[in-house]
Amino acid sequence: MFRVLYMPIGHTSLLRFSGADAQLFLQGQLSCDVAALQPLRATNGSYNTPKGRMLASFILWRVGADYFMQLPRALCEPIRKRLSMYILRSKVQATDVSETFALMGVLGAGAEAALAAAGLAATSTPMTMAETGGALTLRLDASRFEVIAPAEQAAPLELLLKKEATTADTAAWDLAMIHAGVPVITPATQEEFVPQMANLDRIGGVSFTKGCYPGQEIVARMHYLGKLKQRMVLAHVDLADLPVAGDKLYSTELAEQAAGTVVNAAPAPGGGFDLLAVVQTSTLSTSGLHLGSLTGPALKLLPLPYPLEA
Numbered sequence: 001m002f003r004v005l006y007m008p009i010g011h012t013s014l015l016r017f018s019g020a021d022a023q024l025f026l027q028g029q030l031s032c033d034v035a036a037l038q039p040l041r042a043t044n045g046s047y048n049t050p051k052g053r054m055l056a057s058f059i060l061w062r063v064g065a066d067y068f069m070q071l072p073r074a075l076c077e078p079i080r081k082r083l084s085m086y087i088l089r090s091k092v093q094a095t096d097v098s099e100t101f102a103l104m105g106v107l108g109a110g111a112e113a114a115l116a117a118a119g120l121a122a123t124s125t126p127m128t129m130a131e132t133g134g135a136l137t138l139r140l141d142a143s144r145f146e147v148i149a150p151a152e153q154a155a156p157l158e159l160l161l162k163k164e165a166t167t168a169d170t171a172a173w174d175l176a177m178i179h180a181g182v183p184v185i186t187p188a189t190q191e192e193f194v195p196q197m198a199n200l201d202r203i204g205g206v207s208f209t210k211g212c213y214p215g216q217e218i219v220a221r222m223h224y225l226g227k228l229k230q231r232m233v234l235a236h237v238d239l240a241d242l243p244v245a246g247d248k249l250y251s252t253e254l255a256e257q258a259a260g261t262v263v264n265a266a267p268a269p270g271g272g273f274d275l276l277a278v279v280q281t282s283t284l285s286t287s288g289l290h291l292g293s294l295t296g297p298a299l300k301l302l303p304l305p306y307p308l309e310a
Contacts, residue, residue, distance in 0.1 A: 004108035006165035008158075009146070009173050013076035013098040015069040021090040022067055029083060029214065030060070031195055033207035037062045040129040042138055044182065044205035046195045047079060052218030053191040055079065057183055057200065061129060061138065068148075073098070074187055102154035104147040105173045106165060111145050114164035118157065120147060127204070144176050175266035178276050181304045183232060183263045188246035192261060196222055197230040197278045202306045230278050231308050232263060235299040237291055238272040250294045251283040259283045262291075274302070 017026055026034040032045030042061035046054045056079050058071040071079060076096055084094050106115060115122050115137060121130035122137045122145060129138045135149040135157060149157050177184060183198040194215075195206050201223065208223055222228055237243065242265055249260035260279030268274045277299075283289060290296040 004106065004110045004114045004165040005168040005172050006114075006158075006161045007105045007107075007168045007170060007173050009103045009105045009170060011073055011170050012070050012103055013073045013096065014101055014103070014148075015071070015076060015080055016093075016095045016097045017067040017069070018065070018093050018095070019091040021092050022065065025087065025090050025092045026060075026067055027210065028212065029086065031200065031206045031213060031215075031219065032060060032204070033210045034060070034067065035210070036207075037067075039064060040131065040136075042127045042129065044200060044203045046185070046200055046205055047083070048195065048213070048215035048219070049191055050214050051191075052194045052215030052222075054185050054193050054195055054198065054200075055082070055190050057185040057195075057198070057205070059138075061136075063129075063136070068097075070103070072184060072186055075185070075190075100151055102147075102149045102151055102157075104149070104154075104158065104161065105176075106145040106147065106161065107143060107168075107172065107176050108165070109143055111143055111165075114161065115145060115147075117164045118160035120157075141180060144180065171266050174264060175268070175274060178234065178264055178266055178274050179305070181232070181234060181276070181306060183276055185263075186245045188244065189261065189263055192246075193230075193263075193278055194222055195219055196228050197232065198263060198276075199232045199304075199306075199308070202308065229281055230260075231281050232276055232278045233260075233284070234274065234276060234302045234304050235289070236268060236272055236274050236302055237297050237299050239291070239297045242267070243273055243275055243291060247291060249277055249279060249289045249291055249299065250296065251280075251289050252294060253283055254280065255294070259289060275299075 247262040248258040251259040263276040265275035289299040
């Protein structure tokens with residue numbers, strides 16, 4: 001029997017963008033191609049500074065004419081306020097609807113069967129959604145699903161899902177995101193990375209054919225001129241305490257200069273921690289990486305589920 005995990009993912013929040021100009025407004029603010037996003041479809045993306053540095057990474061989906069942005073709870077209100085500054089006379093409303101919806105994760109090889117047993121439909125294509133009586137099921141990939149349900153439906157759905165899956169905590173969801181190679185920008189790593197450094201271009205989070213948005217010139221120049229010297233890697237480290245976002249990595253090649261930065265980390269099933277880190281690409285083939293200092297715990301690189309280059 002397949003092991004399936006269920007967990008509430010209330011450490012993330014939802015912003016809703018509605019109004020006649022919502023699509024046009026978001027198209028001019030985000031790195032992803034909002035205009036190409038069809039109803040019940042989702043995409044990864046980022047919101048950047050004019051210098052091309054990420055202020056947030058997110059999943060964006062469309063329901064009817066409205067757009068929903070899922071991002072860490074700590075960034076929800078700051079990002080809402082910053083985007084609202086640029087709405088001006090546009091017919092757009094940016095609303096925090098985190099309390100209106102419940103967000104639940106379902107993980108594992110048998111996740112689709114568990115959802116079906118709970119009465120929830122699922123699509124067969126990643127980054128698409130199915131609707132069941134007002135609840136949405138987003139397939140992220142073969143074994144990761146997210147249920148977005150109106151708050152009043154949360155309790156009965158939770159009971160049904162708990163019958164089909166083992167309850168886990170949010171760390172299991174974070175670990176699944178890490179293994180999928182999907183970065184989550186947090187307050188500790190805001191303005192640290194251009195999207196390509198964190199592999200947003202490898203997971204469909206950057207459009208190089210759409211029009212202007214904050215930082216677009218820098219992002220495009222890095223893409224077309226091939227000057228990318230940092231990439232995000234997946235790694236394991238054995239130690240007692242959880243690495244935190246913003247922790248630095250070091251290599252003998254760069255001596256006391258930091259060779260990379262931890263983006264996200266979560267406990268690994270066999271002990272230690274798995275993490276995503278943006279590192280100098282020159283260090284990947286010439287020397288090992290260590291957490292915290294040159295004498296810190298060594299990182300063991302793991303394969304990402306996608307190639308770093310096209």
